[in-house]
Amino acid sequence: MSNSLLTVNIAGMNLGSPTALASGILGYTAESLRLVAEGGAGAVVTKSVGVAPRPGYPNPTVVQADSGLINAVGLPNPGIDFYVEELTYAKSLLPVPLIVSVFGYTAEEYALVSKKAVEAGADAVELNVSCPHVKYTGSEIGQNPKLLTDVVCKVKAAVQKPVIVKLSPNVTDITELAKAAENAGADALTVINTVRAVAINVETQRAVLSNIRGGLSGPAIKPIALRCVYDVFEAVKLPIFGCGGITDWRDAVEFFLAGASAVQVGTAVGSEDPTVFQAINRGVASYLKRKAYGSVNEIVGLCHQD
Amino acid sequence: MKLSGYATKINTLRTTAIVGIKDESPTVKTYTLQDDLCSKAKPGQFLMLWIPGIDEIPLSILNGGNGQVQFSVKAVGDATRHLHDMQIGDLLGVRGPFGNSFTETRGRVLLVGGGTGTAPLLFLAKRLAAKIDRLSFVVGAKTRKELVFLEELDAMCTDESAIATTEDGSYGLHCLATEPLESLLDKQKFNMIYACGPERMVRKIFDIAEKRKLPMEASLERLMRCGIGLCGSCMIGKYRVCKDGPVFKMAQLSEIKNELGISKLGFDGSRIDI
């Protein structure tokens, strides 16, 4: 959608619309990313990719909760050396910025994968330091300001493209991590990844997910995500991708008002279909017109005014 | 509730006891469960079956009605073997039904099934029987022991009995299920071909149907995790098999020609040969 109302610039990337695809939703194949871009996404984030292939956890990996989903997919990915081919193809297909989500077990791994992703055409990398269900990576790094600083510094040294840090809500004070990322040179933040959760089945008296613990997404986490965006907006100057439970335009506008410059949508792609981005964009545009704004940028952080 | 595109009820895990087990062959068993939602499934749809503590796997629905649902399972690995060891009264988890279904046509139809892929076609045949002029069935398996539903299929066919093929010649014609097709299609006009089974078989049928410009629908299998169009594990071309499929029409099959019967995504998202 080329609509100046909805155009945003975040970390030097121009997005035709402020709604991006969140990592881990579709996003393995170039064609699935194109599907989402055609559905109105202003940018796409790939499934998280690491150095070596991982098969992920056995099923059940995704379970329905009362107002969202709990997943412990376990970062299945083919490894960056295989994935570069898909990325090159994706870059050739996509009319929108390609953001590659990266994870690693060490700062060096994050840097190596980021470098290869950028060489393959990534317009930015998003560091997944917030996956709640894989040991020694993800939130184990994103919960520790020192480790996080090291990871961001090494990735910044390795690539010339924008570096986005995706924060975990599973911390005592998210602003501490946001500041660490900012000081280490991050260009933007994604707030938030999933909220650690468990699903239990009463008849079998078992935890349902094969990994037991997983991450909650969808409408259930929206208020938590909003609070995180609100707090982070006040703590740092970095632009924010708001993420967590966004399903319709009203949710998106709430995130803009809380301080997000753009949003990412995950779970709603399954519940609503890949055209959910168009629906949200249309709703945001008519909200902006109704309120007589010329651009979505004008409402970012608006509720912090007084 | 805001999640409106799919009913969250369908995706909510229900636990239910096995109420029936039938041996179809030494390697295939049919299970009956009590489940309202899946009992209303249409031919072609599938469910996700949770074998507690072991795995969750996709299975085509064989039949539904009166609050009950049936599916047939071939023991091939860990999850399906565990299932084969279970007894009446044991608890299973189920969510679904998921995916689209076969379109019901009129006139003369040809159904081609391979192995347990015959299950959704049998379900379809039962629904079609009263409405169509002619129904022909070709079923194939590696060996006699794996040929399932033969009697039921014979009863469904209009003129002749179902054509059975085995790869080892232990029953019926000694060939692949695709072999009798050309002569069948030479002899008679069909309005639709429905296919389900090993993907290389489906591919061969697609090639034949394309050459003869015949309409076709095929049910495909891919690795499934979420079952609701979210995780991307089941992509084939631009389609999500769990949500846009599992049944694909001729025009869609043409779009995914470079993957159909050739490659698929593995557990780690890399492309593997079929």
Ligand SMILES: Cc1cc2nc3c(=O)[nH]c(=O)nc-3n(C[C@H](O)[C@H](O)[C@H](O)COP(=O)(O)OP(=O)(O)OC[C@H]3O[C@@H](n4cnc5c(N)ncnc54)[C@H](O)[C@@H]3O)c2cc1C
């Ligand atoms: C839409 C659909 C309908 C199906 N219908 C039937 C049916 O009616 N009857 C039947 O017997 N089988 C059916 N299958 C196949 C069945 O899901 C697999 O045989 C089963 O998952 C094997 O699990 P396992 O642990 O016993 O074997 P494993 O040793 O774990 O796997 C054997 C093979 O099964 C496949 N498989 C394993 N896990 C999955 C998964 N989560 N999703 C998809 N494929 C998987 C893979 O190809 C794998 O190589 C269907 C599959 C799909 C996708």
Ligand SMILES: Cc1cc2nc3c(=O)[nH]c(=O)nc-3n(C[C@H](O)[C@H](O)[C@H](O)COP(=O)(O)O)c2cc1C
């Ligand atoms: C099935 C599934 C897989 C996910 N995989 C990843 C992943 O690989 N990397 C990542 O950073 N986030 C992953 N996430 C988190 C999402 O990107 C997003 O942060 C979260 O789901 C909240 O947004 P939502 O409520 O719009 O889904 C995943 C979420 C789901 C539901």
Ligand code: FES
């Ligand atoms: S199984 Fe997850 S998208 Fe199809």
